[in-house]
Amino acid sequence: MxxxxxQERRRRRxxxxxxxxxxxxxxxxxxxxxxxxxxxxxxxxxxxxxxxxxxxxxxxxxxGTDDLVLAIADRIIGDAMAGFAPGDDWVASLRDMALRVRAGYLAHPRAAAMAAHRVTRRRNEIRAVETGIGLLLTAGFPSADAARLYLAFIDTVLSHAAAEAAFQALPPQQREADRRSWRDVYQGLDPATYPSLTAVRPELPAMADSSFEQAVDLLLEALAARARALGPK
Amino acid sequence: MxxxxxQERRRRRxxxxxxxxxxxxxxxxxxxxxxxxxxxxxxxxxxxxxxxxxxxxxxxxxxGTDDLVLAIADRIIGDAMAGFAPGDDWVASLRDMALRVRAGYLAHPRAAAMAAHRVTRRRNEIRAVETGIGLLLTAGFPSADAARLYLAFIDTVLSHAAAEAAFQALPPQQREADRRSWRDVYQGLDPATYPSLTAVRPELPAMADSSFEQAVDLLLEALAARARALGPK
DNA sequence: GCCTTACGTCAACAGGGTTGACCCAATATG
DNA sequence: CATATTGGGTCAACCCTGTTGACGTAAGGC
The missing domain is CATH 1.10.10 (Arc Repressor Mutant, subunit A)
Incomplete structure (x- = not known):
């Protein structure tokens, strides 16, 4: 073929x-x-x-199909990050980034589910990486750490968002069945065999909820602690 | 059809x-x-x-194919957690759990990628939840926190492992293209437009590597810090 | 108005999952 | 032991998929 x-086509037919x-x-x-x-x-x-x-x-x-999927992924990123500008607080800015990406994925759950784990190597993605690493550099991390820590951060955000999108992309019937299972399956467990689950039983229905923000906050906590350990600038 | x-077949032909x-x-x-x-x-x-x-x-x-994939996934889970027993160090035990799950997924990437975001509330998973929450309880967390923090932990582990598995499950050609892109595309960028990327340029090829352990370690750091903040038992 | 060529079209191939009909042999029963 | 039942392996067929190479037409530069 x-x-x-x-890049730019001139004859539009x-x-x-x-x-x-x-x-x-x-x-x-x-x-x-x-x-x-x-x-x-x-x-x-x-x-x-x-x-x-x-x-x-x-x-x-x-x-080919793959190329198309990457283009779709990059547009989702671009839409999500549209109008974002990093502020003075690098932790808050990273958190904002995370929430934006998640919102972008959830806006197109089914598309996100298929394109989430790819490197698009297109403009919108590159700009997002630039922004994220820039924030970690202003936090005081040396460049090697900034790159590696950004990777851990964005991978966590992306994979969590992908998981949520995949769940949203399930047929409603299956999604509800999954949600109910936390309440149903874990109710009639033998206290002797499952003491810990029995101890936290009232909390179990809450485990059907999203852990996205909790996970992101834990990660940002760890990053902030490490930045503090670098000593004041 | x-x-x-x-369930059990009697005529074996x-x-x-x-x-x-x-x-x-x-x-x-x-x-x-x-x-x-x-x-x-x-x-x-x-x-x-x-x-x-x-x-x-x-x-x-x-x-159908889907049913077969679920059967495969069930076996993967069983194999991964076989022989695991929590030790005295709750952080180390959670880390061990994380690495086991990841290894199980990576041993069969395609099957894992297909079934990763699917919920199979079976015996092996229930036992894993029991173990994980138990570890957080011994760390001193109150039950509500233990449940929510475990969810954040296991979701991070599972979604990261799923992302890695999905990458491994890509056709070799696409996988290599994704891997190369960090080196190739991100190298010749305009320093004025992308100052941060330019600053960390030597580190970029390393971003093709996995961030799994980095992310898990950051999360466990945050958990340990929160446990310490609870005061000594 | 011609020439080039970009690009939309067409036919074809190899591979995929899934189905319904067929039929034989392994078992249940007399 | 003989017979009836039916589980389950086989086959042909259908429609889907991505991808290709050849073809020709119309758009744009000159």
Missing amino acids: TTRVP PTRSGVLLSEDLIVQTALRLIGEHGPEALSVRRLGAALGCDPTALYRYFH | TTRVP PTRSGVLLSEDLIVQTALRLIGEHGPEALSVRRLGAALGCDPTALYRYFH
Whole structure:
């Protein structure tokens, strides 16, 4: 096929049904498809049909399915981080970043579930990394630590957000069954075999809730403690 | 197809090539397939070929691919936690738990990636929760905190492990591309636009590495600090 | 208005999961 | 032991998927 996928295209030729294709329109349509009919609704053929073009026309814009998925992921990141500017408090700024990313994922749960664990190497992602590492540098961490700690931070945020998105992407019936299981399954346990669970039994229903903020706060606590241990600047 | 998938089968009939099928043999062969020929080697047709039976014979044992994956996941959990016993040091024990779960997932990335965000409230998981919460109780946390903090801990472990497994489950080509991107794309960036990335440039290739232990250690640090803040028992 | 070529279209291939019909042999029963 | 039942292995078929190479048309530079 020798698809070249040029950066900017000059000859814009309408499809049989009159639509003018663009990378932007394709990504946007893909997100709509996934949002409406689930992740399994995203296929080259269906996307082509939704766009009103031959499926293989997409290969003029993306090298393959994987490339398209990365483009979708990057748009989610971009939308989530739109308008974000780091403030004076680096801990609060990282926390804000985390919550934004999570909100972006939850806005497109099904798309996020399939694209979450990828490195998009596109503009929006690069900008986010720049911002995050910059915050850790202002916290006083030496560059080697800043990079490694940012990785731990963002991986935690991304994987937690992905898990939440995946849960949201489940069919409602299955999601409710999972939620109930914390209450049902853990109720009639033998106190002798499960003493600890028995001791915290009143708290168990709360375990169906999200741990996202709790986990992020714990991580930021540890980061703040390490920054303090560096000594005052 | 109205596959009934009975619990115990009574008529065991050898396949054309003389093999006696069983749920156990199928799961075992599936794991071997994945281990030997990579994650993408798992398909109904290939599994049938490896077993020496018609691919559709598997539908007598599992309702579909999904059912098979869950059976595989169940075995992974059991194997990972086999022989684990909590020690005196609660931090070290939680760390051990985390590493076991991760190892179990990474031993079978494809299966783990497919079933990671799925909730299987089975015996092995309940025992793990009992153990984990017990450890936090011995650390001195009140029961409400123990439950919530354990949730944050195990969610971090599980979602990180799932992310790693998902990465390992990628086709080799995409996996290598993701790995290279940290070195290639992030190298030739404009220093004016990306000052922080430029500052930590030598560290960037290391960002292709796993952040699992770093993240777990940060979390355990925060937990230990909070336990200390409770005052000595 | 011509020439080049970008890009939308088409046909085809290899592989996937899943189904319903078929039929034989392993078991239950007499 | 013989017969009836049915579990379960097999086969052909269907429709899906991503991806390719060839083809031709219309858009834009000159």
